[in-house]
Amino acid sequence: MKMEKQQIGVIGAGNMAEALIHGMITSMRFSSQSILVSNRSNRDRLAYLSKKYKVKTTDKKSLVEQSDVIVLAMKPQDIFSVIEEIKVWMRPNQLCISIAAGIEMASLQKASGLELSIIRAMPNTSAKVLCSATAIAKGENVTEEQMELARKIFSCVGTVREVAEEQMDVVTGLSGSGPAYVYSFLEAMIDGGHHLGLSQKESTELVLQTLRGAIEMMTATGMKPSELSKQICSPNGTTVAGLAVLNQNHFKESVMEAIKAATLRSKELRKSIQS
Ligand SMILES: NC(=O)C1=CN([C@@H]2O[C@H](COP(=O)(O)OP(=O)(O)OC[C@H]3O[C@@H](n4cnc5c(N)ncnc54)[C@H](O)[C@@H]3O)[C@@H](O)[C@H]2O)C=CC1
Numbered sequence: 001m002k003m004e005k006q007q008i009g010v011i012g013a014g015n016m017a018e019a020l021i022h023g024m025i026t027s028m029r030f031s032s033q034s035i036l037v038s039n040r041s042n043r044d045r046l047a048y049l050s051k052k053y054k055v056k057t058t059d060k061k062s063l064v065e066q067s068d069v070i071v072l073a074m075k076p077q078d079i080f081s082v083i084e085e086i087k088v089w090m091r092p093n094q095l096c097i098s099i100a101a102g103i104e105m106a107s108l109q110k111a112s113g114l115e116l117s118i119i120r121a122m123p124n125t126s127a128k129v130l131c132s133a134t135a136i137a138k139g140e141n142v143t144e145e146q147m148e149l150a151r152k153i154f155s156c157v158g159t160v161r162e163v164a165e166e167q168m169d170v171v172t173g174l175s176g177s178g179p180a181y182v183y184s185f186l187e188a189m190i191d192g193g194h195h196l197g198l199s200q201k202e203s204t205e206l207v208l209q210t211l212r213g214a215i216e217m218m219t220a221t222g223m224k225p226s227e228l229s230k231q232i233c234s235p236n237g238t239t240v241a242g243l244a245v246l247n248q249n250h251f252k253e254s255v256m257e258a259i260k261a262a263t264l265r266s267k268e269l270r271k272s273i274q275s
């Protein structure tokens, strides 16, 4: 695969920034030298990234001036002050990719006072193991070439699906926050097995492989979860007994409500930050 030529500037040196940098470099699509990173004040963090990934670290001014694309990887609460700071160095039509939850492209555009090319992306923490489910949404002035670059960046850390910006709140509540729901479920299953006599290790191994197998079954067969579930349920058997308890406790409704709450929070985030 050929190495990309573009300069990628990443502002914010936290968890998601590191996952993206790690993915871009291990995919061999981007060289360390083509990645610039800048952060607020934490010099240790920049030194760590520079040592581990051999990326260049710099101040925001030279990052903005040298980069073909600026990835905004700070918390939603910090993004407007960063735009305020860097807008004087930005060029019209410069590509900006924001991974901030809840923040709309129009408000970033407005804050910059420039005709930027903005793409919104929502990866998840599984980017660290190159298994993110990332959604990207295209802003108004974005060219197909710029979208292609965004796809290349995020495909280094997993799958990429394009959605309309209106879908970004639900994507955030579903796949952005989603790994945390799965960890809750995993913890419940592991503890369930452990409390009934398995060692923590035994229970963990069995649960992880059960989840992998279920995902593989759905992927390989294309069957619906309810159809696959039926195959496990013998009449009057163990699975029916287990599922009855999940249903009594409104498991499905609970998960759906969790996704709804996270989606609403994504919408509220922008209101609380912008007002
Ligand atoms: N953690 C997650 O599961 C996901 C997070 N996101 C989004 O990614 C963004 C980053 O999240 P994390 O990496 O988890 O946060 P983090 O807290 O690990 O990293 C944020 C980084 O931004 C830097 N920063 C803050 N203000 C700055 C400024 N003025 N100038 C330069 N750098 C500044 C901080 O120093 C820190 O290094 C957030 O907007 C979040 O909504 C998106 C998908 C998943």
Ligand SMILES: O=C(O)[C@@H]1CCC=N1
Binding pocket: 101, 172, 176, 177
């Ligand atoms: O909890 C959050 O706000 C971020 C966005 C998606 C995942 N984590």
